[in-house]
Amino acid sequence: MDPMFIGAYTLLGWTYVCKSLHEPAIAAGQRATELSQGAPTFLLGLAQAHARAGQRDKALTMLKQLQDPSTHQYVIPYGLARLYAALDENEEAIRCLQTAYKENATWMIFLKTDPHLEILRGDPRFQDLLGRMKFPDV
Numbered sequence: 001m002d003p004m005f006i007g008a009y010t011l012l013g014w015t016y017v018c019k020s021l022h023e024p025a026i027a028a029g030q031r032a033t034e035l036s037q038g039a040p041t042f043l044l045g046l047a048q049a050h051a052r053a054g055q056r057d058k059a060l061t062m063l064k065q066l067q068d069p070s071t072h073q074y075v076i077p078y079g080l081a082r083l084y085a086a087l088d089e090n091e092e093a094i095r096c097l098q099t100a101y102k103e104n105a106t107w108m109i110f111l112k113t114d115p116h117l118e119i120l121r122g123d124p125r126f127q128d129l130l131g132r133m134k135f136p137d138v
Contacts (some may be wrong), residue, residue, distance in 0.1 A: 006035045021052035044079040051086035078107035082116045
């Protein structure tokens with residue numbers, strides 16, 4: 001309803017990534033990134049869409065941009081973990097999740113069900129993080 005609502009583009013992009021609809025995921029991520037003027041959270045989503053589409057070089061370029069210390073912007077470690085998982089860099093993904101846990105990152109509430117982290121579920125360190133989160137049995 002509101003073509004300027006960034007959150008709608010972000011969620012749409014994540015949904016497209018989950019459905020392996022890469023082109024619309026990238027388009028939604030680009031729009032969210034444009035509307036947010038390149039805010040790290042939205043750039044992470046766009047980079048993840050590129051990684052899932054097999055466009056590793058584009059994703060790595062965005063990752064480098066996010067890690068540039070000259071920007072002085074906080075980058076959510078949970079979001080970085082999702083990007084690293086999309087890049088099949090599991091060690092870095094786990095490291096970022098451990099950082100997110102230590103920082104009490106809000107996004108950790110998604111750890112148990114986040115489909116973007118599926119590749120990590122068999123890792124004992126991931127299972128340890130799940131245990132430390134003390135999610136209720138459902």
